[in-house]
Amino acid sequence: MPGFRRLLIANRGEVAVRVARTCDEMGITPVFAVSEADASAGYLEGREWVCIGPARASESYLRAERLVQAAKQTGCTALHPGWGFLAEDPLLSGLSAQHGVTFIGPPAAVIHLMAKKTPAKQAMAAAGLRLIDGSDGVLSNVEEAQAVADRVGYPVLLKAESGGGGRGMRIARAADEVTRAYEEAQAEATAAFGDARLYLERLIEGGRHVEIQIFVDKYGQGIHLGERDCTVQRNHQKLIEESPAPVLDPQERLRTLEASVRAATSIGYVGAGTMEFLLLPDGTLRFMEMNTRLQVEHCVTEMRTGIDLVKEQIQVAAGHPLSVSQDDVKLTGHAIECRINAEDPSEGFKPAPGTITKWEVPSGDGIRVDSHVSSGYEVPPFYDSLLCKVIAHAETREQACDKMIDALGALVCEGVPTTIPMHQAILRDEAFRRADYDTRSIPGWTP
Amino acid sequence: MSVTAKLKRVDGETRLRVVSPLIGYWREAPANGSLIKPGASLGRIEVLGLLHDVVAPAGAQGIVVSTGGEAARAARPVGYGELLVELDPEAVMGAEAVAADATRAAGGLVYRAPSGGRFYRKASPDKPSFVNEGDVVSKGQPVGLVEVMKTFHRIGYEGDGLPEQAKVKRFLVEDGADIMTGDPIFELEPA
Numbered sequence: 001m002p003g004f005r006r007l008l009i010a011n012r013g014e015v016a017v018r019v020a021r022t023c024d025e026m027g028i029t030p031v032f033a034v035s036e037a038d039a040s041a042g043y044l045e046g047r048e049w050v051c052i053g054p055a056r057a058s059e060s061y062l063r064a065e066r067l068v069q070a071a072k073q074t075g076c077t078a079l080h081p082g083w084g085f086l087a088e089d090p091l092l093s094g095l096s097a098q099h100g101v102t103f104i105g106p107p108a109a110v111i112h113l114m115a116k117k118t119p120a121k122q123a124m125a126a127a128g129l130r131l132i133d134g135s136d137g138v139l140s141n142v143e144e145a146q147a148v149a150d151r152v153g154y155p156v157l158l159k160a161e162s163g164g165g166g167r168g169m170r171i172a173r174a175a176d177e178v179t180r181a182y183e184e185a186q187a188e189a190t191a192a193f194g195d196a197r198l199y200l201e202r203l204i205e206g207g208r209h210v211e212i213q214i215f216v217d218k219y220g221q222g223i224h225l226g227e228r229d230c231t232v233q234r235n236h237q238k239l240i241e242e243s244p245a246p247v248l249d250p251q252e253r254l255r256t257l258e259a260s261v262r263a264a265t266s267i268g269y270v271g272a273g274t275m276e277f278l279l280l281p282d283g284t285l286r287f288m289e290m291n292t293r294l295q296v297e298h299c300v301t302e303m304r305t306g307i308d309l310v311k312e313q314i315q316v317a318a319g320h321p322l323s324v325s326q327d328d329v330k331l332t333g334h335a336i337e338c339r340i341n342a343e344d345p346s347e348g349f350k351p352a353p354g355t356i357t358k359w360e361v362p363s364g365d366g367i368r369v370d371s372h373v374s375s376g377y378e379v380p381p382f383y384d385s386l387l388c389k390v391i392a393h394a395e396t397r398e399q400a401c402d403k404m405i406d407a408l409g410a411l412v413c414e415g416v417p418t419t420i421p422m423h424q425a426i427l428r429d430e431a432f433r434r435a436d437y438d439t440r441s442i443p444g445w446t447p
Numbered sequence: 448m449s450v451t452a453k454l455k456r457v458d459g460e461t462r463l464r465v466v467s468p469l470i471g472y473w474r475e476a477p478a479n480g481s482l483i484k485p486g487a488s489l490g491r492i493e494v495l496g497l498l499h500d501v502v503a504p505a506g507a508q509g510i511v512v513s514t515g516g517e518a519a520r521a522a523r524p525v526g527y528g529e530l531l532v533e534l535d536p537e538a539v540m541g542a543e544a545v546a547a548d549a550t551r552a553a554g555g556l557v558y559r560a561p562s563g564g565r566f567y568r569k570a571s572p573d574k575p576s577f578v579n580e581g582d583v584v585s586k587g588q589p590v591g592l593v594e595v596m597k598t599f600h601r602i603g604y605e606g607d608g609l610p611e612q613a614k615v616k617r618f619l620v621e622d623g624a625d626i627m628t629g630d631p632i633f634e635l636e637p638a
Contacts, residue, residue: 036528051526052470060527066470069494073472073524099495 003318004028004078004102008071010092011082012061014386015296017043017372019080022310028078033070035060037380043372050074055382061085064092071101078317080104080310084384087293088115104317106270106292113267114290117161118199121287124275127263129256129287132278134201142182145200149178152202158182160189161197168192171203204286206438208279209233210245211291212260213301215312216269217322222261225301225309226331227253232426233439234349239419240426241297242336243304246397246435249283256285261326264290272298272313296339296389299370303335303393334400335393338408338423341385345422345445353381354416362410366393366403369411379416387418401427449500452489452531454507463534465507469494472522473501473531481511483534490531493522501531509534556613556635561602563627564595566620578615583638585612591632614638 006029009016016032023030031048037055038044050070053060060066064086071079079101081087087105094108105111114120118137125131133152138161139145149156149172158181160168168189170181182198190196208231216222229245230238245253260275272294277285298309312323343349356377361369371388379385390411392404405427408420422445426432429444437443455464465483467473475490477483485508489501513533525531560566568576568591578590584604592599604613613635620632 039528050470051528053527065495065497066527069471070526072495073470095495 004076004314006031006074006076007078007080007104007314008033008067008074008076008101009082010061010067010070010079011085011087012038012383013043013372014370014388015082015084015294018370019082019310020047022308022314025308026311026314028314031070031074031076033061033067035382037382041372042374042377048074055380057085057382064089064095067092068095068099068101071096072099076101078102078104078314080314081293083293083296088291090115102317104271104313106273107268110267110269111292114292117159117163117289120290123267124263124287124290127266128259129263129275130284132201132204132286132288135199138197138199139182142179145182145198146175146178148200150175152200155203155205156181157201157203158185158198159201160185160193160195161199162193162195163189168198204278204280206281206440208245208247208438209238209276210248210279210285211274211276211295212257213295213298213309214260214264214269214273214275215309215316215322216261216264216271216273217316218270218319219321220265221322222265222269223322223324223326223329224257224261225305225307225329227257228297228300230297231437231439232432232442234442238297238339239442240336240338240423241300242334242397242400243300244331244334245279248279248285252283252285271316272309296386297337299368299389299391300335300337303366303368303391304331304333305329306332333393333395334397335391336397336400336404337389337391338404338427339389339419340387340411340413340423341419342379342387342416343385343419344417345419347417349419351381351385352416353379353385355379356387356413356415358412358414360410360412361388362390362407364407366400367391367407368393369407373413387413387416398433401433448497449502450492451504452501452507453528454504461535461537462512463507463509463536464530465489465503465532465534467492467525467527467529467531468501469499469525470527471495471499471525473525474522476523477511477532479511479513482509483511483532484508492525507534509536556609556637557619557631558590558604558609558633558635559606560593560626560628560630560632561605562593562595562600563630564593564600564625566622566624566626566632567592567594567599568618568622578633580615580617580633582615583612584615584635593626609635610637612638 008031009019010033020030033052034049052066079096086092090108090112093103096103135148155173158170170185172178172181186196212227213225228243230241232240274291274295276288342352359375368391392400394400426444432443450468452465469492471492471494483503485505487503491498511532512535588604589601590604616634616636618633
C-alpha cells in the first residue's frame with residue numbers, strides 16, 4: 001500500500017498530538033515542527049522534532065517556507081497543517097506541492113476559492129445549498145444596497161468582501177440607516193483590508209450553528225459524515241459541539257447533507273471539509289462558509305461513525321480512494337464535546353497561562369480525552385488556551401450529557417483555572433437539556 | 448538577503464554559542480580556528496532554494512573552536528536556535544596572554560612543545576610522570592610523550608634560551624591535552 005513514511009506536523013499542542021497518534025497507528029514517523037517556546041513541551045518526549053522559529057507564531061507556525069523547509073530537511077514527504085495557523089492558507093498548500101511535499105488537505109486553488117466570500121457562496125448556491133437572503137455578490141453602489149435591503153427586509157448586515165474578525169461590518173435596522181451603514185462599513189473595510197467591496201445579508205438574530213462534515217477523495221467520490229451542532233459559543237468561539245443536531249427537521253437535514261456532498265465535489269474539493277450553516281428560526285439551513293480543513297470538533301463525528309478522520313485524510317492525500325462508501329457510514333448514538341480552556345470563566349474568561357501542577361483525565365467506555373497536557377506542563381502565553389477536549393458518547397443526548405458531567409467531575413487540573421465549572425453549569429441547565437437556546441447566549445451561564 | 452545569527456551565553460562559560468536564526472541547509476561554514484568578529488560571515492543558510500547570508504551578531508568575537516558537529520559536510524540541516532559555531536573569545540588573546548604571562552613570570556623561562564599532538568606526562572598510565580612540579584630538569588632529559596597519528600614520541604628538555612638545568616615550576620597543560628608546536632608546556636625557574 002503506497003503511503004508516507006515520515007510526515008511533518010506543522011502545528012502544535014493538542015492537534016499535533018492528535019495527528020501523531022494516527023501516524024503511530026499507521027506506521028508513519030511523525031516529525032513535529034515546533035517553535036522555541038514549545039521545544040521543551042512534554043508531548044515531544046521520545047518524538048522527533050525540529051525547531052522552526054521563535055515563540056512568536058508570525059515567525060514560526062505562520063511561516064509557510066520554514067514549515068516546508070522543515071519537511072524537506074527532515075525527510076518528510078507529507079505535511080499535516082492541523083487546524084488554525086496556516087491550515088487554510090493556500091500558500092502552504094501550494095508551496096508544499098511545489099517542493100514535492102504532499103499537503104494533507106485540499107489543493108491551493110480550492111482553499112483560495114472558499115476563502116473568498118461571494119465566489120464561495122455562488123459556487124455553493126450553484127450546487128444547491130441555500131444562502132442567507134442578500135445581495136447577489138458584491139454591491140456596486142449604495143443605491144443597490146438600499147434596493148437589496150428593501151427586498152430582503154430589515155435588519156440587514158453590510159459586510160466587507162475581504163473581511164474577518166468582525167471588522168468591516170455594520171447593521172442597518174431600518175431603511176434610513178442603510179446609507180450611513182454602507183459608508184461606515186466601506187471606510188472600515190478600506191482601512192482594515194484595503195478592499196472597499198461590500199455585500200449585504202439579512203441579519204439573522206437567534207439562529208443555531210449547524211455544520212456538515214464531508215469527505216472527498218481524489219477521484220471525485222464524496223461522502224458526508226453527518227452534522228454537528230455548535231450553537232454554544234462565546235465571541236464566535238465554539239464551546240460545546242454535539243451530533244446529531246438536537247433541533248433539525250429530518251427532511252431539511254437529509255436534503256442539505258446530500259447537497260453539501262454535491263457542492264464539495266463540484267468545486268474539486270479533496271479531503272476533509274466542513275460546510276457551516278446557520279439554522280434559521282424557520283427551520284431552514286443557510287450556507288455561511290466552508291472550512292477547508294479538519295475541525296477541532298471532528299472527534300464528535302469520529303465517535304459516532306467509528307471512522308478515524310485523520311487516517312482517512314492521510315490515505316486520501318496519498319491517493320487512495322475513500323475507505324468507506326456512503327452506505328457504510330453508520331451514525332450511532334449521541335456524541336458531545338466540551339473544549340476545556342485555560343481561562344477563568346468567573347473573571348470574564350481571562351486567559352491563564354501557567355504551570356499545570358497536577359493533571360488527571362477521566363477514562364471509560366464512551367469517554368475520550370484529546371490533549372497534549374501532562375502534569376508539569378507549562379501553558380505557554382503565546383498561543384490559544386485549549387487544554388483538552390472531552391468527548392462523551394452514549395445512546396441518547398440525555399445519557400451523553402450525564403456521562404459528560406461525570407467525566408468533567410473526574411478531570412483534575414491544578415495550577416491554572418479552567419472552563420470546567422462553566423461546562424458543568426451548561427450541562428446541568430434546563431434550557432440546554434431542552435435545546436432551547438441560540439448563538440446569542442450561553443445557556444445556564446451568565447458571565 | 449542577510450540574517451543575523453543569534454548569540455547564546457551559557458552561565459559560567461567563557462565560550463560563546465552562536466546559534467542559527469533560521470531553519471534550513473547551512474553551507475560554507477567557517478573553519479575551526481578562524482577569527483570571527485561581529486558582522487563577519489558565518490556561511491549561508493538555504494531555505495527552500497533561497498540563500499540567506501548569515502552574519503555574526505554583535506558581541507560575537509573569538510576563534511571558532513567548534514562548528515557544531517559534522518562540519519565537513521557541504522550542507523548541514525540546522526533548526527532554528529541550533530548551534531552553528533562555538534567561539535572562544537580568549538583563544539587568541541587568551542593563549543598569547545597566558546604564554547606571555549608565563550614567560551614574564553618565569554623571567555622568560557618556559558618550555559615549549561617541539562612538536563604538536565596529544566601530550567602525555569607519563570610513558571603509560573601506571574608509570575610515574577617523567578617530571579613533576581619542583582623537579583630539576585637537565586638538557587636531554589625526557590619530559591613527556593607526544594602522540595602523533597597513533598605513534599608516540601618522547602620529547603626531551605631542550606630549547607633556545609633555556610639553561611642547562613632548570614626547575615619545573617608549573618605545568619600549563621593537562622595530561623592528555625592536544626597541543627600545537629610551540630605551545631607552552633611548563634614554566635621554569637633557574638635551578
